[in-house]
Amino acid sequence: MTLINPHHRMLYRLMLISSIALVTQMDSRLPAESTNNQSAVPSIDEMASEWLEVDQIAHMPSLHNFHDMAACAPDLVGVNYNPDGQLFDWPTGPRWFRYLTLPLLKLKVNGIEYDSTTCRWYPHQAVRRHSIEGLDLKTTVRMQFEGAGLFYKLKVSNSSNEDQSVELLLEVPGIKLSDTEEPIVAYESDDQKLETAHAFGDSTPEPESAKSRLEMVHAFADQPDQIEGLPGAVRARWIRELKPGETATVRLVMSHGQNTEKFPSQETVNKATAWASNFEETWNTVKSRWQDRWNDVFDPENDHFSGWLPTLVTSNEKLSDIYYRSILTLLVLHRTNMAMCDRVFVTSGERDKGVVFFWDTSMWSKVFALLEPEGMKEHVKLFLSCDPHKGPVFGMDDGRQWEGWYAANDSTIFTFVTEYLNVTGDMAFLDEKVGVKTVLEHLDSLATNWQKLQRDKSVMLADYGENRNLLECAPAYIHRVPSFNAANVWMMRATADFYEQHGNMKRADQLRDWANEFALSVLDLYKPGEGVWYALHRNGDRVELRHCYDFVCIGRFMPVDLTPRMKEEMVDFVERELLTDHWMRAMSPKDKAAAESDRPDHGPMGAYDAWPALTAESMCILGAWKPAFEFLCDTQDVLYEGVYGQSREFYGEDRGDRDAPVRIAMRGACMRESVGGGAFAEMIIGTLFGFRPQADQQLKLYEADIDRGFKGKLLNVRFDNRLLDISSNADGVSFTYQE
16 A cells, blocks of 8 residues: 655655745645645634624534534524534424534623624634624533533623623523532433434434433633522523723533533533633643644645645635635544544534535545545445445444435445555555455446346346435435446546456456446436437436536536537537536426426525535546636635535526535524535546546646646645645646656
């Protein structure tokens, strides 16, 4: 396996510093860099969202700590939190997610409970604000880094010209402990929905009650003026007299744990009291460790990941923002507390612990292989141990595959495995057994599983099932669809290449013959002049599809089979019916099923967050580099909420317009963050910079002579146990090895 020797990492760090300095000298328009190897990478403060109007968003800010996720309530202090469990409840909405959560804090200011009016997301914290009659309220919450707790700062500022008296009332769930010097409030949960495993859309508790109970303990860094017991809660009161310009601050902490014996456990109490007594250090440590972990992503000598990602230096601010926020999305969803592997990227934080969808994870396979090759190899083995014609998810904590079937499983697992091989060069892995098959035999099975899906052997194409097996919200997108059948063509050709490298020309030739025959069947689904494709339903009907996913797949998997005219027509369709000023529509409003397909990720009123990246990539593959790059940069406009989600939707009265406003969607159980956003970094590395290594071959950048439309450099790219830098300018892309 050709991974970087840890003893060489300091040398690579020095090389990166030199490369940044060289790039800056070459183009005065590029950002000035210091000698710090992180100087081209934005800080976590710079990666914050804009200040968001609460009445315009569908998700409040989230909190992540590499173990868990929490979600702010729309008030000023509540945090929805279900440690180690599924966070969102079903059904969702209508305004916000419903959550499976420990009870929330409640805050009253001068006797009134206020909702926040503006909020701001940071990687390491969430901030909410509200202003009333000369008082500015601001609350900030952080999660203990890889730990079990929440930390709160509540600030009230007098922005008037007169003295003001302020009463803060904080209702804390639980009971006040009688045997502590300072007030401690402890709560023990009897909610059987918490700490249980749930299938998608199910919040039914497991039949067996847990042997331990979830408990939380609150302690105050700023002692209240008064403590009062309430049924099921404790009310803490602070009274402050503020002169104009003065600010009052209240700080408190919450620790949580599992109680198996006496309530509350001494460990949970001790954590809370220690944090409260040393609040500022505890508070600051969260941010510093988050910053360190962010730096680790780009540092060749980091001691957390087994790899790292390239540093992008460019004068194009939109491209830079897309790249770094795409990677930050993955870091937000990084988890280090899973039983099956300690380097995991969950698909989204709201689902049950350890949920990893094959499909979403495959969309940034190259990025995964560069950042965490050792963990990726563990994932590959686990994924290949699964039945691809069962569920779409592998649980990285419980080691179980979901039931059901996603039509994408064959091609997405195949993508994941082959990108690992191509990026790492670990060709010996092809002969390693996973279960009873070698990895190569697994790839062969994935590439030829279409044979099991031919309901009618007189038709070459595979049948990928019903709506629930495919896009879930597009009733006509069923049965013999072009997208996954095109993937079969690519998988067979790629597997044939591996067989040829192994000297098995007989199997390679057979797979290539099948692929060519299969390609003709896919091409027969094309609608000339429109740039769109048909699905072949089981009853023989050819049903027109006007969806981005066929464009994405056929552009990626069968470009050599398309005529120049077909390529032009396909791009014209996308530009004419799918792209908008800031985002795109997954399905054309002209699709006959559009009225029945209004889900933000796959319907006409939004798009799954990976679709724009993959669409831009296929536009490049089909020759439309300039409009693809312009579209990609236009999508940076939607990143004002922080990072990438499961999908973004058009909203408001003008949602059907080309310049419709865009936000992270909640409808249809769309999650606030999702790893599909990693597809943007994947596209920038693999297409714009052309880094598409092929196992056991010399590196050749993709379409190297084509002007990408920007000037910049991708530094510290790992290939074949060496480091290289890739440059982009008007002449195309080129690379140089670091000496």
